[in-house]
Every structure is written in C-alpha cells, then in structure tokens.
Amino acid sequence: MEVSESPRIDTTLEVDGYKVTDSVFGQPYIDRDEWRETPYPHRNVHGGFSGCDTRFTCYFPDEKDYQSRMFHPIEGAHAGHEDAFDGLMGQMLGGLAMIARLGGYMVESNSGHIGDTIDPAVGVDPTVYGHRASVESARLSKYLAAQVYGEAPRYSYVWGGSGGGRRSPLCLEYGGDVYDGALPFMGGGAIAEHGTSDRIRSEQPVHFGCMFNVQRLLGDKIHSVVDAMRPGGSGNPFAGLTSHQREELDSLYRLGYPRGDEFMIAEPMGQIWLWSSIADMLQEEGADYFSSFWSKPGYVGFDNPEYVNGDLINCRAKVKKVVTASELLQSPEFAGPEYARAKPMAMMMAAKGPDFPLAVQLEGMDNGYLLGTGVKVLTGAAAGRQLYCTSFASEVLFCDGRDDANILRFTGVQPGDEVQVDNRAFLAFCYYYRHHVSDDPANDFLCLDGVPIYPQHDMPLQSPHMGVAYSGKYEGKLMWIHHTHDASLWPPQGVIYRRAVEMAQGEKGLEENFCLRWTENAEHVPPAFLPSAPDRATTTWLVDYMPHIEQGLVDLTEWVEQGKKPAETHYTFADGRVVLPDTAAKRKGIQPVLSLLANGGARADVAAGTSVEFVLNAEVPTGAGGIIAIEWDWLGKGEFTDAEDLTRADERADVTRQRVFDTVGSYFVTAKVTSHRDGDFSAVSRRVSNLVSVRVVVN
Structure with missing residues (x-):
C-alpha cells in the first residue's frame, strides 16, 4: 500500500477489523492512501474487495470541512469507475468541492465491475452491479471515516444522475442501514416487487430507436422542425414532411420526447452510447426480431424497403488511419466543427493515455447512414472485435462496444486491416419500438382495444449493470429531480418512481418520504457540454442544472436531519407530456x-x-x-x-x-x-x- 508522508496524514488506516456484510465480497484492502491538493484538498484512499472486481475511492477533506455527513455519488451510464468524480464527471456534477461545501466526505464505487465488463467472479447478477457493491463500499467508508475523523458520519446520502439516477434509489431501497436519504436525478426504469433479483425488462432504451429514426428520415428537414418549435415559431413541426416522416415524428412525441428539445434530435449525445453498449445483447437475445424485420410481413424492412434501402451499408472497408485521443484534441486536422461531438469523449479517453485509439478513418465504404453502424474488425491483431459507430465526421468513425470492446476500442488495429461495416441491425432498431410494446399508457397509440398493431417480441432485457427494477419500498427520504428537456431520459421517466412509492408505501408514505421536483429548461448534461446551433447558443435555452442539484442536496439534508420537507413542483402529465x-x-x-x-x-x-x-x-x-x-x-x-x-x-x-x-x-x-x-x-x-x-x- 502506498501511504503519503504528508503531515496532513497522521494515522494509518486499517481494514482488518472490518466485517464484510455481503458474502459476495472478500476482505477489503487499501492500496493507496495519500494527501492531494486537487481538485480540493483531501485524503485520497483507494482500495477494493478481494476475490472480485469491486473497487472504491474515499475522499476525506480536512476535518474543518466535516459536519459528520457522507455523500455517495453514483456514476452515470453503466458505471465501472471508482474515480469518475475526480475528473470530468466531477467538473460536470459538482465533485469534491461541492461535497466539502455540504459538510461531508465522498465515497465512490465502480459498482462492482471494471469498465463495461462483467465481473467473472460475480457473473450476470444485476443486484451486485445495481446496489450491493455500492452499499458495501459505502458501509466500509464509514468504518474508515471513523478512523479519519474520530467518528463515523451521523448522516449518509446517496445521489446520482442518469444511470446513477437509475441505481441510487436501489441503494436506499436495499441499503437502509447505510443511507438516510437519496437524491436521484434523471433516472427511470421499471417497477417490480421488493427483493427481485431479475434483470430489468424495460422500454427505456427501446424508444431511442424512434428518435434515431426521426433523425435519419428527416435529414436536413429536422432544422425546420426545430425552428417551428422554437419561441416565435409556427408551432407546427409537421409542415413540409412526407407521410412517413410525419408518422415517425408523431410517434416520437407520443412516446414522450420533450417538445422544445428538437435540436437534440439532430445532435444526439449519450443515447447512441447506449445502443453501442447493448447492440450485441439485443441481437443475441432478440435474434428473431432482427431477422423478421427484413424477411416477414408486418415489418418495414420487408413491407417498405424504400424506407431503409437508401441508407443501407453492408460492405468491407480498409483502415486508412487510426486516430488517437490526443490527435483529436490537438491536431488541426480535427479542429473542424464536425468533430465537436466526439471531443468530450476524447477528453475522458485521454485519461487512459494520449495515444489511446478511439477512432478509425476508413476507405472503400458504401454510402449510407453511419450513426449506429456496426464495425467488426476482420483481420489483424484485433480480428473479431465488434464495435458500433457513436459519432462520425467524413470517413472518420468514433466507435464503442460491449465488454472488452468498450475498454480496448481500436487498440491493436493497424492501417490496412479490414473491417465489416454493416448497419442492418441499427436500421431494424430504428423501428424496434413498434414491436416491443409495454403496458405503459405512453404506448397506447400502438394498440387498438389493447391489441398491438404490429407483430410483437419480448421486451428486451437491460444490461445487468443497470441493476434491478424499482420497488419504491425504502426507509428514509428520497427527492427525485427530473428535467423537462431531457432528450436521454424523457419526462415520462420522471413520474415512474412516484408511482412505485405510492404502490409500495401508500399515500401516507408518498407524502412523508417522497418529493418530486422539475427543472425547467434543463437537458441531460449541462449546456456547456452541448453543441450550439449557428443562430442560437445552447446557453440561451438550457440552464446549468447543477445549482439545482446542490440546493436539492441541502434541502435533503434538512429534511432528514431537521424534518423539514422540501417544496415539490406541481405539474400535470398527459399524452406523454409534462406541463408546469x-x-x-x-x-x-x-x-x-x-x-x-x-x-x-x-x-x-x-x-x-x-x-x-x-x-x-x-x-x-x-x-x-x-x-x-x-x-x-x-x-x-x-x-x-x-x-x-x-x-x-x-x-x-x-x-x-x-x-x-x-x-x-x-x-x-x-x-x-x-x-x-x-x-x-x-x-x-x-x-x-x-x-x-x-x-x-x-x-
């Protein structure tokens, strides 16, 4: 173990006396203990649990900043990192400086897995990745805090957005002896009985396909849709569209896509990452759909090939150049605005090393629709690796994938290697929502008298990294914050957990233990990380929501510690739309x-x-x-x-x-x-x- 010689560290932390509560995790260990001045002065303690992939980092500010509170941020997406809030994520979402202002220390866990991989010792167990690894890490942090500060924290809070909003309620539901309150924001998912160990079957990723389809079908016409829905616009987004374009845009709105956020249809962000992370799984577990789409009546690929054939890509191509993170961030060759979408990811990937290969330039490709396209390496050291295009500019494709592909990207790929470029699965995904209909009222327009219009397939399973379904059963207090203009977790996702709490705790529990707030004009990430239109800056229609989250955490602590319930936002919800x-x-x-x-x-x-x-x-x-x-x-x-x-x-x-x-x-x-x-x-x-x-x- 590395121990800093800083005078700020005057004790040696021990973990031998800690008794693991959950048998999945072996004895904890510490492999780093040092004082750091950035991003805020703190004692940085890193370690893990033997026999598994669970890792943790504790950030202990100086005692003068400590008011006996623990804050546990849960990383977004699928998680997999125990130091996310020490880097770009911390810059976006408050990080350690905010936690110090709130009078606490911070603990992070990688949620039981490294990167986007499955822990071989755990297997496909959504309970571990959804909450158990986080809960055990937080429990251990209290043991360490008692050594650092002389006492364990009197109050403990878990919070997180997006995938962190998906999993932080699970931590409160299943870790009531560890946490007193939770603040999920931009979460969503399904509801099941407390104690479930099943992976989630949910339409949440299904509906993204409709959004991508609208982008694909409308092309440049999306800008007239954006203009119609801006202030002073016509208010009619359907003007000038073909019948099929109108049908798909109407479907997107009915599924809950936020009105006024149409610009993000043209500039998709994290949603395409989700496709890259689950595409292999969807095709493996739902192979019948991806085959039927092209071969059976009732599916667009068979009935109306004219809707997809013009965008079809299925060819072999050669790698002309492998692009590294540093080249993308520093080279004049990639300074154009067409590369802007990929630069936030390049900043994160640069942490792995400036020469990390995250993109390729290809030659010999068919013309077609590149977003979501599968790129499979056929020759060379990386042969067999399957990736998917998450962004592109000209012939440069930025890709991501599942498991090792997520970690390696184009490591081992050389100029001259051949790849298969194939977007047939993604084109089928664009119409996936029609054939995977749930009983949520937002899907009623896809049924007549309760009978689905189109041939149906089982609702897909989400990645085990997303945890299990919500139950709404917990001890403590929970404040849910959702955004009216979130293009990744649409407003209908903001009302699901309220329903879960009402089902599990009744009206009394809902009133005493749950609070819902809406942030108007907020997206999935702060506007500083989003592209702007040529005629209108993103910062003129979207707010930075982090001050709202920090105020929410302050209000949550007062609720837990003083019994003062926070003010909720009143709203109405109808036809997939939240109105304030x-x-x-x-x-x-x-x-x-x-x-x-x-x-x-x-x-x-x-x-x-x-x-x-x-x-x-x-x-x-x-x-x-x-x-x-x-x-x-x-x-x-x-x-x-x-x-x-x-x-x-x-x-x-x-x-x-x-x-x-x-x-x-x-x-x-x-x-x-x-x-x-x-x-x-x-x-x-x-x-x-x-x-x-x-x-x-x-x-």
Missing part, C-alpha cells in the same frame, strides 16, 4: 418562473432601426429565496453582458426594456433570471436559474 403551471404560486418548487414578450408577443417582426419593447415578469416561489441577477442576451449568442442593477433580492421582478436592432437578421433575445435561497448576491454556489426567450426578426 405558468405562475410561481401554482408551480411552487424552487426555480424562478418567467414570462417574456416582445412588442406584446412571442415574436416581433420589425424594420431595421425600429425600437422593440420587451416586458419580463419573473417570480420566485415562496420560500425559495430572492432574485439576485437578471441578465440579457440581445443576440442569442450566449453572451449575457447586460445585467439589471438590483439592490435587493425580491421574490418578484417586472422589467421593461427598449432595444433598437439595426442589422437585418433573426435574434433570440433571452433573459436569464437567477435566484438564491438566502438572497446572497455574492454566492458562488446554489445559484438557481431559469431562461425565457422571444424571437425578433429584423427585415
């Missing part, structure tokens, strides 16, 4: 509620040189604090350079401004309003914001 009330008094929650008019409407068409009047109304729900900033971006470029001069943090602000536009063009004028619970103008954290835009067209 338009006043703060009715909506409640913690976010400012805004309205903005340009010359009295959502759109102002004016001549150059004409003054436009803007009327902004902003209000913070009672108890949520006061408004500390109102900023204007007059051109929609993400530059909020014009701020109102506020002298006190009131709950309400009504502002009227005049602006002259001299240059012909279309502008999305945006107001950003920020509140703070304590009305602190100088606060650097928990600055809860919302946005509102109007369109000004200058002729």
Whole structure:
C-alpha cells in the first residue's frame, strides 16, 4: 500500500477489523492512501474487495470541512469507475468541492465491475452491479471515516444522475442501514416487487430507436422542425414532411420526447452510447426480431424497403488511419466543427493515455447512414472485435462496444486491416419500438382495444449493470429531480418512481418520504457540454442544472436531519407530456418562473432601426429565496453582458426594456433570471436559474 508522508496524514488506516456484510465480497484492502491538493484538498484512499472486481475511492477533506455527513455519488451510464468524480464527471456534477461545501466526505464505487465488463467472479447478477457493491463500499467508508475523523458520519446520502439516477434509489431501497436519504436525478426504469433479483425488462432504451429514426428520415428537414418549435415559431413541426416522416415524428412525441428539445434530435449525445453498449445483447437475445424485420410481413424492412434501402451499408472497408485521443484534441486536422461531438469523449479517453485509439478513418465504404453502424474488425491483431459507430465526421468513425470492446476500442488495429461495416441491425432498431410494446399508457397509440398493431417480441432485457427494477419500498427520504428537456431520459421517466412509492408505501408514505421536483429548461448534461446551433447558443435555452442539484442536496439534508420537507413542483402529465403551471404560486418548487414578450408577443417582426419593447415578469416561489441577477442576451449568442442593477433580492421582478436592432437578421433575445435561497448576491454556489426567450426578426 502506498501511504503519503504528508503531515496532513497522521494515522494509518486499517481494514482488518472490518466485517464484510455481503458474502459476495472478500476482505477489503487499501492500496493507496495519500494527501492531494486537487481538485480540493483531501485524503485520497483507494482500495477494493478481494476475490472480485469491486473497487472504491474515499475522499476525506480536512476535518474543518466535516459536519459528520457522507455523500455517495453514483456514476452515470453503466458505471465501472471508482474515480469518475475526480475528473470530468466531477467538473460536470459538482465533485469534491461541492461535497466539502455540504459538510461531508465522498465515497465512490465502480459498482462492482471494471469498465463495461462483467465481473467473472460475480457473473450476470444485476443486484451486485445495481446496489450491493455500492452499499458495501459505502458501509466500509464509514468504518474508515471513523478512523479519519474520530467518528463515523451521523448522516449518509446517496445521489446520482442518469444511470446513477437509475441505481441510487436501489441503494436506499436495499441499503437502509447505510443511507438516510437519496437524491436521484434523471433516472427511470421499471417497477417490480421488493427483493427481485431479475434483470430489468424495460422500454427505456427501446424508444431511442424512434428518435434515431426521426433523425435519419428527416435529414436536413429536422432544422425546420426545430425552428417551428422554437419561441416565435409556427408551432407546427409537421409542415413540409412526407407521410412517413410525419408518422415517425408523431410517434416520437407520443412516446414522450420533450417538445422544445428538437435540436437534440439532430445532435444526439449519450443515447447512441447506449445502443453501442447493448447492440450485441439485443441481437443475441432478440435474434428473431432482427431477422423478421427484413424477411416477414408486418415489418418495414420487408413491407417498405424504400424506407431503409437508401441508407443501407453492408460492405468491407480498409483502415486508412487510426486516430488517437490526443490527435483529436490537438491536431488541426480535427479542429473542424464536425468533430465537436466526439471531443468530450476524447477528453475522458485521454485519461487512459494520449495515444489511446478511439477512432478509425476508413476507405472503400458504401454510402449510407453511419450513426449506429456496426464495425467488426476482420483481420489483424484485433480480428473479431465488434464495435458500433457513436459519432462520425467524413470517413472518420468514433466507435464503442460491449465488454472488452468498450475498454480496448481500436487498440491493436493497424492501417490496412479490414473491417465489416454493416448497419442492418441499427436500421431494424430504428423501428424496434413498434414491436416491443409495454403496458405503459405512453404506448397506447400502438394498440387498438389493447391489441398491438404490429407483430410483437419480448421486451428486451437491460444490461445487468443497470441493476434491478424499482420497488419504491425504502426507509428514509428520497427527492427525485427530473428535467423537462431531457432528450436521454424523457419526462415520462420522471413520474415512474412516484408511482412505485405510492404502490409500495401508500399515500401516507408518498407524502412523508417522497418529493418530486422539475427543472425547467434543463437537458441531460449541462449546456456547456452541448453543441450550439449557428443562430442560437445552447446557453440561451438550457440552464446549468447543477445549482439545482446542490440546493436539492441541502434541502435533503434538512429534511432528514431537521424534518423539514422540501417544496415539490406541481405539474400535470398527459399524452406523454409534462406541463408546469405558468405562475410561481401554482408551480411552487424552487426555480424562478418567467414570462417574456416582445412588442406584446412571442415574436416581433420589425424594420431595421425600429425600437422593440420587451416586458419580463419573473417570480420566485415562496420560500425559495430572492432574485439576485437578471441578465440579457440581445443576440442569442450566449453572451449575457447586460445585467439589471438590483439592490435587493425580491421574490418578484417586472422589467421593461427598449432595444433598437439595426442589422437585418433573426435574434433570440433571452433573459436569464437567477435566484438564491438566502438572497446572497455574492454566492458562488446554489445559484438557481431559469431562461425565457422571444424571437425578433429584423427585415
């Protein structure tokens, strides 16, 4: 074990006296114990459990920052890393600096597996990956904290988003002796009886196929759909589309895709990763569907080949160049905007080494639809490895895959090696949702009198790394936060756990132990990590949701420790859509509620040189604090350079401004309003914001 000689470490931690509660895990060990100054001063302790792949990292800040709390973030996606919040994930989601502000230490687990692989000692056991590895790691962290601080934490919390939002409720459900509260955000899944050990059968990944299909079918027409649904647009996204394009876009909305987030259909992010991680599994466990799609009546591939044949790829190609993470991030060859989608992943992969090979340039490919395409290495040292295209630019394909393919990518591949490029499975996946219908009301339009319209196949199993289904049965408090514009976990996923709690605990338990909040105008990742349209910056229609999450964690600690239940958000849910009330008094929650008019409407068409009047109304729900900033971006470029001069943090602000536009063009004028619970103008954290835009067209 490496032990730092820093004077900040004056004790040697022992684990011999720890008694493992779960027999899956062997005796724990520590292989690193050192003081680190970054990203926040802390004692960094790394180790694992013998006989399995479970690893953990504990981050113990100085005692002056410790208020006897433990915070356990659960990594997104499939997890597999015990240091995610020490890197890019920490930058995105608060990390250790936030935990120190909250008065705690932080523990991470790799959720029982390394990368996207299955632990050979555990096998395909979703209970281990879903909660048991995390719970045992957190329990051990308390044993270590008692040695570091002189006492174990009095209160413990588990939280996480996306895949972490999927698994953090399971930790509370099955680790009630370890945790007091949970804050999942952007989660989703299925419901089953408490104690299930079965893998999840869920439509959650199924519906992504419909989104990809809309992107594929619409091509450049997606931009007219985006424009129609923006502020001041026509409101009719179907104008100019063919019958089949209209059908698929309508299906996407009915399945719950968030209105107003159509830009992300053209710029898919993490959803395509999910395809790459489960594509092999879907084809193995649902081989009948992927064969039937091309060979039987009732399936588009057989009945209407004209809908897919123009995009079909099935050919052999040669590797011209292997692209490394450092080349993608630093070489002028990859500086163009077409490579922007792949750069966040390159930043994460660069941690494995600057020469890590994450993409290939191919020659000799057929023309066709590249996203989701299978790339199987046929020759050379990596022969047999199956990957899938998650992003592309020209002939450069960025790929990911399952198990070793996820870890190795194009390791061992050399120029001249041959690959098979085949997108038949992905094209079939684009219509998968029609043939895998659940009993969720969002699927009712795919049935008549309860009978599915299309031939049906079993709902697919999710990866065992996603854990088991929710039960809603737990001790403690749980706050669920969901986003209205999440293109990866659509709004209908935000109401599932509420139903699980009501079924398991009844109305009384729902009232006492569950809280649901909506964050308006928030996506799956902060806007700084998302691409912008040429005419409108992403930061003018999406907010950074992390201040909302941090405020939520503060409210969760007060709920657990002081019995003060947090304010919920009121909403209605119908036809796959969540609608929030338009006043703060009715909506409640913690976010400012805004309205903005340009010359009295959502759109102002004016001549150059004409003054436009803007009327902004902003209000913070009672108890949520006061408004500390109102900023204007007059051109929609993400530059909020014009701020109102506020002298006190009131709950309400009504502002009227005049602006002259001299240059012909279309502008999305945006107001950003920020509140703070304590009305602190100088606060650097928990600055809860919302946005509102109007369109000004200058002729």
